[in-house]
Amino acid sequence: MAKSKPLHWQEPTTENCPQCNGSGEFRGMFSSGPCAVCDGTGLVGENGEPLPVEDLLPMLRRQRDRIAGQIEAARQHYRQLLHTPGVREALAAEHERQQERQREKDMAFRKKLRGV
Ligand SMILES: [Zn+2]
Structure with a gap:
C-alpha cells in the first residue's frame, strides 16, 4: 500500500x-x-x-526545472540581442580587436624569446 x-x-x-x-x-x-x-x-x-528523501527529490526536480527555465530565458534574450541592429557588427568588431591584441601579445612574446 x-x-x-x-x-x-x-x-x-x-x-x-x-x-x-x-x-x-x-x-x-x-x-x-x-x-x-x-x-x-x-x-x-x-x-x-x-x-527526508521524499522532500529532496521533488525539490531537486523543481530546481532543475527552474534552472532549465532560466537557461531558456537567457537563450531567448541572447537571440533577441542578436536581432538588435548593430549588435552583430559590434560583436564582430570586438572579436577582431581581441584577435589583434592576441597577435600583438604573441609578437611581443616572440621578441622576448629572441632576446631583442
Ligand atoms: Zn553539510
Whole structure:
C-alpha cells in the first residue's frame, strides 16, 4: 500500500548546513566526500536535521526545472540581442580587436624569446 501523502506538498524551509556551510562537501585532512550532516545536499531543515528523501527529490526536480527555465530565458534574450541592429557588427568588431591584441601579445612574446 502506498504511503499516505499530504494533499498539498510544500517545499520545506531550509537552511545552509552549518557543518559544510552549504557546500555539501566534507573535506578532511585524509579524506573527503559528501557531508554526513546534510547527506551531501548542503541543506538542512529548520530543525537542523537532514531533509527526508521524499522532500529532496521533488525539490531537486523543481530546481532543475527552474534552472532549465532560466537557461531558456537567457537563450531567448541572447537571440533577441542578436536581432538588435548593430549588435552583430559590434560583436564582430570586438572579436577582431581581441584577435589583434592576441597577435600583438604573441609578437611581443616572440621578441622576448629572441632576446631583442
Ligand atoms: Zn553539510
